[in-house]
Amino acid sequence: DTGVSQDPRHKITKRGQNVTFRCDPISEHNRLYWYRQTLGQGPEFLTYFQNEAQLEKSRLLSDRFSAERPKGSFSTLEIQRTEQGDSAMYLCASSWDRARGAFFGQGTRLTVV
Amino acid sequence: RKEVEQDPGPFNVPEGATVAFNCTYSNSASQSFFWYRQDCRKEPKLLMSVYSSGNEDGRFTAQLNRASQYISLLIRDSKLSDSATYLCVFTGAGSYQLTFGKGTKLSVIP
Numbered sequence: 211d212t213g214v215s216q217d218p219r220h221k222i223t224k225r226g227q228n229v230t231f232r233c234d235p236i237s238e239h240n241r242l243y244w245y246r247q248t249l250g251q252g253p254e255f256l257t258y259f260q261n262e263a264q265l266e267k268s269r270l271l272s273d274r275f276s277a278e279r280p281k282g283s284f285s286t287l288e289i290q291r292t293e294q295g296d297s298a299m300y301l302c303a304s305s306w307d308r309a310r311g312a313f314f315g316q317g318t319r320l321t322v323v
Numbered sequence: 324r325k326e327v328e329q330d331p332g333p334f335n336v337p338e339g340a341t342v343a344f345n346c347t348y349s350n351s352a353s354q355s356f357f358w359y360r361q362d363c364r365k366e367p368k369l370l371m372s373v374y375s376s377g378n379e380d381g382r383f384t385a386q387l388n389r390a391s392q393y394i395s396l397l398i399r400d401s402k403l404s405d406s407a408t409y410l411c412v413f414t415g416a417g418s419y420q421l422t423f424g425k426g427t428k429l430s431v432i433p
Contacts, residue, residue, distance in 0.1 A: 243421065250331075252410055252423035253367060266419045301366060303421075308414050309355045312421055314366040 212236060214315035216302050222321045223292055230288045231318045235304030242285050243312055244277055245301040253301055259285060292322045326350065329411055329424040337432050340401050344427045346411030347393045356387055358396045359410040361426065367410055370396075401431045 215234040223229050235242050240261050245253035256275065258266040261282040274292075279285040289296055299319050303312035329346045336342045348356075356373035371378065373385040373394045384397040394411055408426040415422065 241419075245423075250425070252425045255420040255422070258419040260419070268420075308419065308421070309372075311355075311357045311359075311369045311372060311412070313369065316366050 214302055214304050214313055216300075216315035216318050218318055219316060220319045220321075222323060225292060225294060225322055227292055228288065228290045229292060229320065230286055231300055231302075231320075233285045233287070233302030233304075233315060235283070235285070235302070236306075236313060237283075239304035239306045239313075240282065241305040241308065241312070242279055243303040243305070244285070244287050245303065245314075247299045247301060247317075248297075256287070289320075292320075294322050296320060297322045326422055327411060327413065327424040329427050331425060332428040333430050334427065335430045335432055336401055338401055338403060340431075341397065341399045342401060342429065343395060343397045344409055344411075344429075345393050345395050346424050346427075347391075348411075348413050349392070350413070350415045351389075351392060352416035353392075353413040354416060355414040356385075356394050357412040357421075358383075358385055358394070359412055359423070361408045361410055363408075367423075370409070398429075401429075403431050403433065405429060406431045 242259040244256040247253045259279040274290045299317045301317045303314045305312035358370040359367040360370045361367040377386045382399045386395045410426045411424040
């Protein structure tokens with residue numbers, strides 16, 4: 211499968227714990243996005259990488275959230291001290307040209323209990 | 324005015340019907356436009372790009388009206404498998420992100 215891959219697919223964690231998600235983009239794509247989606251809403255932008263550089267972060271992004279893309283290939287998204295409001299689907303997408311849109315992975319569904 | 328506005332629906336249409344959705348955007352500097360399709364509890368999937376000249380892909384036709392700042396999606400001969408949420412998406416100048424609408428839910432009824 212040469213699509214965008216995300217791991218894990220599901221994560222249940224207790225409030226206050228840290229979680230980390232991984233995204234492996236399509237191999238030739240240098241652009242990588244993280245989004246969050248809750249029920250009934252469209253995906254909400256979190257952050258953007260071009261190669262290893264994080265070029266944009268949402269102003270709404272709490273400092274508990276951090277993302278990396280150390281070698282310009284896979285990326286990780288970490289949430290520290292999780293809160294119930296963090297429960298959502300976390301989506302990763304990749305692209306080689308913004309004008310051609312982006313392709314999404316299947317997402318990681320986070321439940322904070 | 325919100326960045327992007329879509330009628331959430333639901334649009335309930337019989338099989339074979341033609342249905343159209345609009346999506347308005349507020350940023351006149353928006354550059355690229357897309358329609359995505361999202362099935363329940365699945366990831367969004369790129370359906371088609373939207374060009375000013377209009378573009379067609381089988382039963383789907385997309386149109387961009389820059390003067391009135393909206394895009395449209397027309398689905399002809401609706402199939403049961405077209406039931407999904409349709410998200411309009413655009414890119415803007417000065418930002419790398421793809422901005423998504425909340426989506427329009429379509430249900431095609433036998």
